Amino acid sequence: MAEWTDAENRALTDDLTNALGARQVRTDGLERALYGRDSSTMEAEPSLVVLPRDASEVAAAVRITTGHGRPFVARGSGTGLAGGAVPLDGAVVIATSRMNRLLEVDVTGRLAWVEPGILNLDLSHQVAAHGLHFAPDPSSQQVCSLGGNVANNSGGPHCLAYGVTSAHILAVEVVLPDGSTVMLGGVTAEPSGYDLRGLFVGSEGTLGIATRVAVRLTPNPPTVRTLLLDFDDTDDGAATVSGIIAAGLVPAALEMMDRRAVEVVEAFAHAGYPTDAEAVLLVEVDGLGPGVQEAVDRIAEVARTNSVRTVRVAADEAERQALWRGRKNAFGAVARLEPDYYLHDTVVPRAALTRVLRRVYEIADNHGLKVINVFHAGDGNLHPILSYDSRISGMTEKVHRAGREIVEASLDAGGVLSGEHGIGLEKRDYMGLMFSADDLAEQDRVRSVFDPRRLSNPDKIIPGGSRCADAGWSAGTRAGEGAWV
Numbered sequence: 001m002a003e004w005t006d007a008e009n010r011a012l013t014d015d016l017t018n019a020l021g022a023r024q025v026r027t028d029g030l031e032r033a034l035y036g037r038d039s040s041t042m043e044a045e046p047s048l049v050v051l052p053r054d055a056s057e058v059a060a061a062v063r064i065t066t067g068h069g070r071p072f073v074a075r076g077s078g079t080g081l082a083g084g085a086v087p088l089d090g091a092v093v094i095a096t097s098r099m100n101r102l103l104e105v106d107v108t109g110r111l112a113w114v115e116p117g118i119l120n121l122d123l124s125h126q127v128a129a130h131g132l133h134f135a136p137d138p139s140s141q142q143v144c145s146l147g148g149n150v151a152n153n154s155g156g157p158h159c160l161a162y163g164v165t166s167a168h169i170l171a172v173e174v175v176l177p178d179g180s181t182v183m184l185g186g187v188t189a190e191p192s193g194y195d196l197r198g199l200f201v202g203s204e205g206t207l208g209i210a211t212r213v214a215v216r217l218t219p220n221p222p223t224v225r226t227l228l229l230d231f232d233d234t235d236d237g238a239a240t241v242s243g244i245i246a247a248g249l250v251p252a253a254l255e256m257m258d259r260r261a262v263e264v265v266e267a268f269a270h271a272g273y274p275t276d277a278e279a280v281l282l283v284e285v286d287g288l289g290p291g292v293q294e295a296v297d298r299i300a301e302v303a304r305t306n307s308v309r310t311v312r313v314a315a316d317e318a319e320r321q322a323l324w325r326g327r328k329n330a331f332g333a334v335a336r337l338e339p340d341y342y343l344h345d346t347v348v349p350r351a352a353l354t355r356v357l358r359r360v361y362e363i364a365d366n367h368g369l370k371v372i373n374v375f376h377a378g379d380g381n382l383h384p385i386l387s388y389d390s391r392i393s394g395m396t397e398k399v400h401r402a403g404r405e406i407v408e409a410s411l412d413a414g415g416v417l418s419g420e421h422g423i424g425l426e427k428r429d430y431m432g433l434m435f436s437a438d439d440l441a442e443q444d445r446v447r448s449v450f451d452p453r454r455l456s457n458p459d460k461i462i463p464g465g466s467r468c469a470d471a472g473w474s475a476g477t478r479a480g481e482g483a484w485v
């Protein structure tokens, strides 16, 4: 961990304050503590926090910060679950929450220019009058920022049919670590040259800060049907997921909850879920009327061949909203069980879903932990939630040990480290389980092109970066040891 002297901190604060004004630069201990953590289990202390009002202030903040040889971290709403926005090495946090405007809508071209701090759901609300929306819908969409979505290449229930964030980003204006501004991608149908936009999406703040984004807007579907399918056996639920995809159907969403999740969610959200079911599937189909009805019939048929108990189709919009209210509030519901929870994110081949789920229960039981499963089954994207009380001595360590075993079980089944939450700090030191040293060195070289001094969100994603040596961390050990809380 780099130590900065008081004189160095004062000089940096003075330069930032002179350039941006005192209201934009926060040094107060409480504020620094608040911006030191995201929604993961990790935290660190930033030197200070900058709240720029526009792209030119972001550029000035980056130029001044890196001019002092200091690292910086972009931050949206801080809902990230992988520690991506945690400021290591006393980094300066540059938060985009004040840059939250919808700048321009091109209804014919079905695109919009937005500032990075706009909230995901606010964007969809603001373009709703045009019959359009932004398709990626993380469960955190009421509070997470578009910039965070871009940086984490976020997904959501409706990304099964519509694709994750990268499929909806046309261009990104980026302030690079040297303070210069570049435009990656473009709004023309086929921008020429390398797809640097594609490289930036999912780069978790390690290549620079997005200050303006051109997003693709999706027409609201004319017909939507939502089904709730419940099963006595989790295997039947998982077989139904595979059966639906094997039948060539691509629902807009295909979500699964296990019995424990249904119980917890129902008690909180009163969504009308059957609490005696072992597994519940929430399936949504959209498109043109006759095609939608045909898909509903075929899904029901697949479910019946897999011993479904009940096929319930939401009768109206109110019932549909109630069914979704349960799923979208699942994490809030879990938060009522114990003071803490650790939400995991791995992907496994759909065919391995039941096998890995069984292993997840086994791992939790072995450690004496409660686990709840709510996940994007259609994508094979698992989200085991370990619910615990960090005040009990040794509990946090136990949860992290179980977490590592869940990651290993997913990789053993041919899966990957993360479906949507990113690598950040949480899974940085697991990267070696998936990539060879050569692969990682190659990724590091790509990063260096944008950030040769590694000042943009240092020590994230790639293990064993230059500053890790300073901090005494090494690949293969738990991510950010000492930074965990």
Ligand SMILES: Cc1cc2nc3c(=O)[nH]c(=O)nc-3n(C[C@H](O)[C@H](O)[C@H](O)COP(=O)(O)OP(=O)(O)OC[C@H]3O[C@@H](n4cnc5c(N)ncnc54)[C@H](O)[C@@H]3O)c2cc1C
Binding pocket: 038, 039, 073, 074, 075, 076, 077, 078, 079, 080, 081, 083, 084, 085, 096, 116, 137, 138, 139, 140, 143, 144, 145, 146, 147, 148, 149, 150, 151, 152, 153, 154, 155, 156, 157, 204, 205, 206, 208, 209, 210, 211, 331, 332, 420, 421, 424, 457
């Ligand atoms: C209850 C809950 C449910 C969630 N559900 C989902 C889900 O369904 N799907 C999903 O994918 N995720 C989900 N998440 C995770 C999280 O909401 C997403 O990763 C989200 O996109 C993060 O946005 P944010 O604005 O909070 O970003 P932050 O947490 O502030 O930052 C996340 C990363 O983005 C970088 N970043 C932020 N802004 C910029 C910028 N302007 N330029 C460059 N880098 C930037 C940060 O440095 C950091 O690395 C959930 C989180 C919670 C708490």
